[in-house]
Amino acid sequence: MRYSHASKAVVLSAALALTLSACGGGSTDSAGGEGDGSYVVTANTTEPQNGLLPANTNEVGGGRVMDLLFTGLVSYDAKGAPVNELAESIETTDSQNYTIKIKSGETFSDGSPVTAASFVDAWNFGAAAKNAQLNSYFFESIKGFDKVNAEKSTEDKMEGLKVVDDTTFTVELSQPESDFPLRLGYTAFMPLPEAAFEDPKAFGEKPVGNGPYKLTEWNHDVNLKMDVNENYDGPRKAANGGIDFKVYQSTDSAYQDLVSGNLDVLDQIPPSQLASYQSDLGDRSVNSPYAGNATITIPGYLDHFKQDEEGNLRRAAISRAIDRQLIIDKVYQGGKVIAKDFTAPVIEGYDDSLPGSEVLAFDADEAKKLWAEADKISEWDSGDEFSIGYNVDGAGNKEYVEAVVNQLKNNLGINATAKSFSSFKELRAKVTSYTMTGGFRTGWQADYPSLYNFLGPLFGTGAGSNDGKYSSKEFDDALAKGLAATDAAEGAKIFNQAQEILFKDLPAIPLWYQAVQGGWSENVSNVEFGWNGVPIYNEITGK
């Protein structure tokens, strides 16, 4: 919470959270054809919050740099489909045991070889509790994670990872998970050269990677300069002469630099300019959905909102009392997309008309009816208050939460209030200790493009980000079944069926999908934004 600090994550979701990778792929030929291939593109960023180690980079500022600096087994194209990078093959017969072969002869930018051990060692390092890496939870499916990530554990070798030879290693998971190969493009799964483990802290300051770019300069709080890595020969080859990331404290100042031609690419239009950026920039701007959403969680431990018939009726009533489109138009100038499920439209397998999704449609009469039905089970005292918590350090939070609260007041006739928290960390501390006294704003940005990533970590029983303490055996079983499916399309179908259970219980109330509003200068062309809302930097060319 790039509070950002006005990081995109702070602004848009519950999370300073972040994600990942940009990664394009595929269309380098179209990029290389015209335009100036030696032009150095300037782009905005925030100061990376941690040293640049794959398993320790969990926010946008560092994430976008890591994705250019490293390349893993796969990367994602603009639509979020995985494309093989270093992987020659990823094979499994049971979704639990994987044999991974990597291309031979690949090197890091310092010349050291990329071998099977570069992956295994990096993953083991990321998983071990003693290394305190923020992305360690990404390795939790690998067998042996619970041993290396136990309190005070000094072990750092997971039994599920085995090097077979220089270019082959095997992965054993503790249960079948069909979307494991999809995750492998996330920053946490990048390989590391041996030198990294000698002094991880020093390496994090001067990382050596194997991606399309290398980091040549990092002037803290000022800029990060990236040069083209000539050794890289994958689908994301650079079509420009390098990227100069400039650190901005606010997107407002970045926007002024953009319109005056001092910045080439801006990946977030400041809220103050949302009404006018399209007329300022014309066809040099974009407004497109990416893999993130905003929700309101009403935890099942609240009176009247238990996970029972009354609670479900009340949550459904609240959901139907919110006129999402009106808020999108008034607060965001149309810069969001109304939600129709719990995931996001850019994800493979997304379905905008799942049975039960009508509970997300605005209908004030129906809302009143549902609320009245709940009252028959247990009376809502007119003195009772329903609050929605938000953190004031994220731009726009106050505006939309207050709008929701006003609609609840008007459409349900209840005493609803917006409850402010001074900071993201204060709100999260209350949420994660399950001591909230009302609903609260949440949101999710996908780490990797998969339906499961929007469901498992948030609504699985006991899952790490299950803020509402939701628990449904039926839903858990559906998830397990979806993960065990060996066919991706079949898996997606089962995950969508699992969503039908969520529509009934509404552990979170989806509001809208996030969209990225970005712009670029007259100096560059071929600017496209990826599935995760990050510009595909390697394809940008000078004019």
Place this chain on the structure above:
Amino acid sequence: MLSFMLKRIAQLIPVFIGATLLVYFLVFATPGNPIDALSGGKPMSDATRSALEAQYNLDKPFWVQYGLYLKNLVTFDLGTSFSGQEVSALLGRAFPVTARLAILALLIEGVFGVIFGVIAGMRKGKWFDSTILVASLIVIAVPTFVLGFVLQFVIGVKLEWVKPTVSGAATWGELFLPALVLGLVSLAYVVRLTRTSVIENKSADFVRTATAKGLSRNRVVSVHILRNSLIPVVTFLGADLGSLMGGAIVTEGIFNVPGVGHLLYQAIQKGETPTVVAIVGVLVIIFVVANLIVDMLYALLDPRIRYA
């Protein structure tokens, strides 16, 4: 004089310890856990969480944390930020930038403030005086961020005389516009303060005497009126240096100046105690030293004041 200075410098020690203790406690007492900001709402296992807490001493009680901080401070170790950088390195980068910004702002408000103030005071009631009074009132009334955005837009984006934001080097030239914005409100105060003071002294006995002695008007104004009028102005400027350095957050944000304000804001958001305490500690020293310099200047400006 020397013993007076030494006494004042010795006072720094308790002030410094008191201030760091207070700030350390305030950051400690802010609700929420810094680890939640680090994880960004994403899942984190208990084992990883406790490893992180141990790494930053967050698992220890307040007095132990503060004690460890002081212990390291004695060896000039200011601790590390969550991003793994030495806090001393962070300060080493940010403070020179903010110092340049604040000194430039102080020069602008001091030089222009006194000149305009003297002219307005000497021509009380004339058009120049009235214009200055109205203009300074407007500047005081308009919030800094509005002034900043307007000047940035007009001079940086429309006229393109300068770039809208400051580069990483933050040179004196680049900092002129931000310094003007930062110093403008104080400039208005300095003008008004000087003007009032000049008007008061203009009719003082010693000025009448000087004029009666047949001294030139220039000498009367610069030596007799101005020198005596400067005491309140110098007091104001001295106190203002500290506020300019600590209060540049808004201006630094508008012009993207990589200075102390942004660093402090980020550190508070993240609950990064060592960084917050170090910045405030340095600001406290600057305040105290600036006040000492002001006291020294009194003696120069008014011969009746002597320090023993």
